[in-house]
Amino acid sequence: MKICCIGAGYVGGPTMAMIAKQCPEIAVHVVDLNPQRIAAWNSDTLPIYEPGLDEVVREARGRNLTFSTNVDEAIAEADIIFIAVNTPTKHFGIGAGRAANLEFIEKCARQIAKVSEGHKIVVEKSTLPVRTAEAIKRILSSADNGATFDVLSNPEFLAEGTAIDDLLDPDRVLIGGESPKAVQTLAEVYAQWVPREKILSTNLWSSELSKLTANAFLAQRVSSINAISALCEATEADVDEVSKAIGTDSRIGPKFLKASVGFGGSCFQKDILNLVYLCEHFGLREVADYWEQVVIMNDYQKRRFAERICRTMFNTVSDKKIAILGFAFKKDTNDTRESAAIYVCRDLLRERARLVIYDPKVEKETIVSELLSALSDLSGTISDLDRELVESNVTVVDNAYDAAIHSHAIALLTEWDEFRTLDFERIYQTMQKPAFIYDGRNILDRQALRKIGFEIFAIGKSN
Numbered sequence: 001m002k003i004c005c006i007g008a009g010y011v012g013g014p015t016m017a018m019i020a021k022q023c024p025e026i027a028v029h030v031v032d033l034n035p036q037r038i039a040a041w042n043s044d045t046l047p048i049y050e051p052g053l054d055e056v057v058r059e060a061r062g063r064n065l066t067f068s069t070n071v072d073e074a075i076a077e078a079d080i081i082f083i084a085v086n087t088p089t090k091h092f093g094i095g096a097g098r099a100a101n102l103e104f105i106e107k108c109a110r111q112i113a114k115v116s117e118g119h120k121i122v123v124e125k126s127t128l129p130v131r132t133a134e135a136i137k138r139i140l141s142s143a144d145n146g147a148t149f150d151v152l153s154n155p156e157f158l159a160e161g162t163a164i165d166d167l168l169d170p171d172r173v174l175i176g177g178e179s180p181k182a183v184q185t186l187a188e189v190y191a192q193w194v195p196r197e198k199i200l201s202t203n204l205w206s207s208e209l210s211k212l213t214a215n216a217f218l219a220q221r222v223s224s225i226n227a228i229s230a231l232c233e234a235t236e237a238d239v240d241e242v243s244k245a246i247g248t249d250s251r252i253g254p255k256f257l258k259a260s261v262g263f264g265g266s267c268f269q270k271d272i273l274n275l276v277y278l279c280e281h282f283g284l285r286e287v288a289d290y291w292e293q294v295v296i297m298n299d300y301q302k303r304r305f306a307e308r309i310c311r312t313m314f315n316t317v318s319d320k321k322i323a324i325l326g327f328a329f330k331k332d333t334n335d336t337r338e339s340a341a342i343y344v345c346r347d348l349l350r351e352r353a354r355l356v357i358y359d360p361k362v363e364k365e366t367i368v369s370e371l372l373s374a375l376s377d378l379s380g381t382i383s384d385l386d387r388e389l390v391e392s393n394v395t396v397v398d399n400a401y402d403a404a405i406h407s408h409a410i411a412l413l414t415e416w417d418e419f420r421t422l423d424f425e426r427i428y429q430t431m432q433k434p435a436f437i438y439d440g441r442n443i444l445d446r447q448a449l450r451k452i453g454f455e456i457f458a459i460g461k462s463n
């Protein structure tokens, strides 16, 4: 059997590497339009940082896992074609700011229709609005070379930072489709390492909608606890204690109740906005409003964090040096897409703070480009003033101690493990006084820091 995956990103790369590792008899070919990305997948420095990924790729690459830009060839040879391309929020035209941009999906479908012969199973791996398979089927059925297709939905539930564990031992694999034979063929692939009872099959539309719904529910939990964190700060309740107290109720459960500076990542916001757009499209105004509130609350949480920094530092951060610890949207990834850090840094820059940023895995170019795009207007234009602001007020360094030297404050924005064990005595000595710490992830020992002399502010804790 031959598998092709279009899209060598955070999903296509690790998912296919896992299939190749677990199914040595299947030839897996991952293709992408981006030659730099493909070159990186073929090198010792993979394009994404993910614990355990190097080992999985090393085991399969060259054996039954290949990466190339030969999209047509890979499609033509494959029995199963996964589509794992990006589906970002549309930023132009109808539905701008809400709807998913399905341009890349449609291009893949047209390409598959053009170069396929015989019978193929086409699998939606990307996260898509419910009923996208209908459009894909129509495009594929226009193939004039006699090719036939089954379309399946097989959304991916991995989380970045734990992708390899999630792929190795998923809570479930979801396959939606109309043809039992096609569903069975794909299920056989996963059954090489996933217990049968964890492989669920549904109709196409349930599968597509389950993916958006799962992300909406997960993000909703984070926004719910973050909403409560604001109330905790006003009432001397402690959000971690509240989380623990409610999480022990087996109906609520303890996971995804960690209050934070706000959720980030490429998908939560995008997928909820997509859900909101779909609800609006179907005339379900109240349902749309309900889910949109999750994103509104998240924006509030990010904004509130930056405002708290300004307010508690005597209402001005202008020309003050603030050390930013962490820029990725969560630990153990180099992904910065929609990271809360971007928006906190943007708001601090607008207050004319000087930022010294350190993240263990994020490159300087990525940080600068994220900040420039956050400061730009809707059309993507950045003013000379804002460009100058990033050039003069942002420094990126390669360790936390250098970031903290002479700073007025530290803002911890990503929960990297190495930040838990920093020598804060040493850091305190090098900082301006009073020395402030803003813990956006509630991972630091507040009592110990206070003993050293810091003024510490954390999420959902009153001071």
Ligand code: NAD
Binding pocket: 006, 007, 008, 009, 010, 011, 012, 031, 032, 033, 034, 037, 071, 084, 085, 086, 087, 104, 107, 108, 125, 126, 127, 128, 156, 157, 158, 159, 160, 266, 267
């Ligand atoms: P990504 O941007 O990292 O990767 C997508 C890749 O597709 C890019 O490298 C791009 O060059 C390539 N591509 C686009 N159009 C192409 C075409 N016509 N031919 C060949 N290559 C093409 O995106 P991602 O994070 O991997 O996400 C992909 C999809 O999976 C999205 O729908 C996302 O919502 C979903 N998803 C992502 C995650 C995650 O953790 N990132 C988890 C679950 C689901």
Ligand code: UGA
Binding pocket: 127, 156, 157, 158, 159, 160, 161, 215, 218, 222, 255, 256, 257, 258, 259, 260, 261, 262, 263, 264, 265, 266, 267, 268, 329, 330
């Ligand atoms: C999320 C889902 O967990 C995956 O199941 C899904 O496949 C994926 O989105 C996707 O569709 O892209 P991911 O965004 O990689 O995965 O990471 P999460 O662990 O879900 O974290 C998302 C954000 O929420 C991070 O910024 C994280 O710091 C934040 N978060 C998470 C909290 O603030 N508190 C929590 O309790 C949990």
